[in-house]
Amino acid sequence: MKAEIITIGDEILIGQIVDTNSAWIAKEFNLAGIEIYQITSVHDDHYHILEAMSNAEKNADLVIITGGLGPTKDDITKKVICEYFNTKLIFHQPTLDAIIERFKLRNVDMNQLNKDQALLPETCTILPNKVGTAPGMWFEKNDTIFVSIPGVPFEMQYLISEQILPRLRETGLTKAIYHRTVLTQGVPESMLAEKLEDWENRLPDNVKLAYLPNPMAVRLRLSALGNDTQVLKSLVEKEIEKLKLIIPKYIFGYDDDNLASVIGRYLVERNESLAITESCTGGYISHLITSVPGCSEYYKGSVTAYSNEVKQNILGVKKESLNNFGAVSKEVAEEMVVAVKNLFDTDYAVATTGIAGPDGGTEEKPVGTVWIAIAGKDKVYSYKYTFVGDKRERNIIRSSQTSLQLLRRLILQEL
Amino acid sequence: MKAEIITIGDEILIGQIVDTNSAWIAKEFNLAGIEIYQITSVHDDHYHILEAMSNAEKNADLVIITGGLGPTKDDITKKVICEYFNTKLIFHQPTLDAIIERFKLRNVDMNQLNKDQALLPETCTILPNKVGTAPGMWFEKNDTIFVSIPGVPFEMQYLISEQILPRLRETGLTKAIYHRTVLTQGVPESMLAEKLEDWENRLPDNVKLAYLPNPMAVRLRLSALGNDTQVLKSLVEKEIEKLKLIIPKYIFGYDDDNLASVIGRYLVERNESLAITESCTGGYISHLITSVPGCSEYYKGSVTAYSNEVKQNILGVKKESLNNFGAVSKEVAEEMVVAVKNLFDTDYAVATTGIAGPDGGTEEKPVGTVWIAIAGKDKVYSYKYTFVGDKRERNIIRSSQTSLQLLRRLILQEL
Known part of the structure; x- marks a missing residue:
C-alpha cells in the first residue's frame, strides 16, 4: 500500500515550525508495512490544496491530510474537501455532543467557533477524536482512501493510532x-x-x-x-x-538506540553509577541521560556549575586554578570531575567546561573550545576539543555527544 | 519569486529523520522575500525524482533540491539531474583540487568515492562548497532556476547563505x-x-x-x-x-522569543539572579535557560537531584519529608527550592519533582504528576500539576515550560 502525506499550513512553508508530524506518521506507517511515497507541504490555499489532492490521487492508495482543522479562520480545509468530494457541510450531532461534553468537563465556556467544529462533510465517515474537538474525516474515491485529521500532534497521533491504523489493517492491503x-x-x-x-x-x-x-x-x-x-x-x-x-x-x-541509552544499558549490567557536572553544556548532558526511561537505576544527578562561584563553592574547584588557568582549562575540568564523583559517590563522572558562544571567545580560547574530563574507578582522563563555528546550540550538542562517546569508551575500557 | 523545495531521501519518508532542512531554508528564503510554494519529499528513486522536478517546474521560479549527494551508493541524484537537463557527468578539476586539499588538511586518506564527488554535470554552474566535498549545482531551464545541494545541514546552510542567496539577490526578482x-x-x-x-x-x-x-x-x-x-x-x-x-x-x-529568553531579559534589566534544581525534568530547564546567549549574566547554575541521596546530601532535604510525603510532594519541592536558592545565593529559584514515566506511577501519584516550587525574594510558591499521558519526553517538556511560565509570572509579580 502506497501512501502520501499532505500537510496544510503556511507555518511549515515559512519555516516557523518543523514538520515533525510527517516524520511521526511515516514511522508508524512503515512499522505497519505502509510505504510513504511522498510528503507534500502546501499553503492554506484553495487551489493549491485541490491540486495536491489530485496529484496524490494519481500515485497513492492512501492520502493522509493533516492540518487546517482548528477553530480559527485560517482554516479552509473543510470547504476545499467538500468541493473535492462534491459534498456539503452538515451538523454532526454526535460530534457536537462530544464537544459540549468536553467543554463541560474542563469547565470552559464554548463559543460559535467551537460549535462549528461539528460542521462536517455529509458523505464522509467520521473518526471520533477523543483527545480534541476536531474529528477525523475518512473518504473513499475511486481506489484511493483520503483521511483528513487535525495537525495538533497529540490529536493527530491519537487518530492515526486508534482510528486510522486499525481500519487500514482491516483492509488487508498493507505490505510487509x-x-x-x-x-x-x-x-x-x-x-x-x-x-x-x-x-x-x-x-x-x-x-x-x-x-x-x-x-x-x-x-x-x-x-x-x-x-x-x-x-x-x-x-x-x-x-x-x-x-x-x-x-x-x-x-x-x-535502531532507536542512542549513546545515552547504550550507556544506560552498560551501567545497569555492571551495576555502576554516574554523576555529571556541566558548565558550557548547561544541563544538556543530564537531559540526554534522563531522557532514557529507568535511568534512576544508575544516574544520581548533576551540578550545573555555570558560574565560577558555583564551581568554587559547591564543587570546591580551587580559586588558584580558576585564576591561573581560567575556567576553560584542563585543571578546572579535572577538579570538577573529581569533585562531582566524590560528592555524589559514583563509579563514573563527566565534566565539561568550554565556550559555547556566540560571544566570549579569545584568540587563545576561541568559541567552540571545550575541555571534557571523564573519571572512572581510578583514573581521570581529559581532552581538549575545538569545535568550529559560533553556533551556540551546535557547540552544546557536539560537546555533549562527545562527552557521552568518551564515557561509553571508558566504561568499555577502550580509553 | 515562488520557490519549491524538493528533499530526496528515503530516511525522511520512513520517518527516520525529521526534515529540519526545509524549515531552515523556508525561514531564510522568507526573510529574503522569496515565497515557498511547496515542500516535497521524495524517494531515492529515478522516476520519482524526475516527476517531482517536472511538477515543480510548472509552478515555481526556483527549485531547491537537497539530499542525495553523499559519497555512497544510495545517491542517484546526479544521474537523474543529468537526464533532466540532457547533459553528462565530467570531471571538474577545481572541485577535485578542493577535495584533495580538504583531505590533506584533515590528514585522512581519500578513496575513489571521494574523488567521484568531482564528477559533475557538464552544463551547470558549480557552487563551491567550502565546508564539505559535494558542491552545489545551478541550472536554468526555461524560466526556472534549479539548484541541487547536499543534505548535510551545515553544508546546505553554507551553500544557501553564501552561494545561492547572493546570486538570487542579483536577479532582482525577489518580492518583499x-x-x-x-x-x-x-x-x-x-x-x-x-x-x-x-x-x-x-x-x-x-x-x-x-x-x-x-x-x-x-x-x-x-x-x-x-x-x-x-x-x-x-x-x-x-x-x-x-x-x-x-x-x-x-x-x-x-518572533524568536521564548520563555527562557524573555526571562533572561527581565533578569538582566533587574540585575537579578537565578538557580534551579531539577528532579523529574533532569536538566532540561537548565538546558533551556543556558540556550540563551549571555545567560551567565544572571544564571548561576543548578543541581539535578535525581536520586533521594542527592536531594538529602547536597540540598539537605529532610529524610522525614522524603519518608512521610515521598519525593514527589509539596514539602520536598519546597525544601528543594529553598535549599538551592540559599546554596547558590540567588534572587529566584525553581524546583521540580515528579514522575516523568513511562513507569513509576501509582494510583495516588500517576505518571505525569509533578510538583513545581518557585522561590522569590521572600516567598515560596508551589503548585501540583497532573499532565495526562505517559510520554516521558512530553512530560519533561511540559513540566519545564510550566516552570518557566511560573517563574516569568513571579518576576513580573503576577503570581
Missing part, C-alpha cells in the same frame, strides 16, 4: 516491510563504504542499504520489502551478523 | 515579505479568536493573520506581502500596536 538500523561511530562515511563494498554488492535483491550520516555517527539502514515479515526479518538479521564480523568495533547500537 | 509573530499565553485559541474578531476583520487586505497553537502558547503570525519592506513593516507594526491594547496581559514575547 522490515527495517533495521545499525549505528556506527569513529569511521567516516566514505571509509565505511569502502570496507562494506563487497558485502553490499552481495546483498539480496530485496534488501536495500542506505547510509544516514549525522555529525556524530553514521547510521546504516537495511530495509527489506516483501510479503512475510518473518522471512524479511531473518534475511536482514543474517546480513547484520555478517556486518558485525566486518566492522565489530565501530558498531555501538541499533 | 514582512512577518511578525506575537506570542501569547494563558488563553485558548478559540477564546483568543473571539476577542480578536473585530480587529482581524479590519486588517488591511495584504496583511494575513494565522493562529499557530502549540501545547504551551498560541502564536499569532501577521504576514504582509508587497513591494516595499518599510511600508509593509509599518503596516504590520501598526496592527500590533492595536493588538497590544486588546490583549495586553496575554502577550509575552515576539
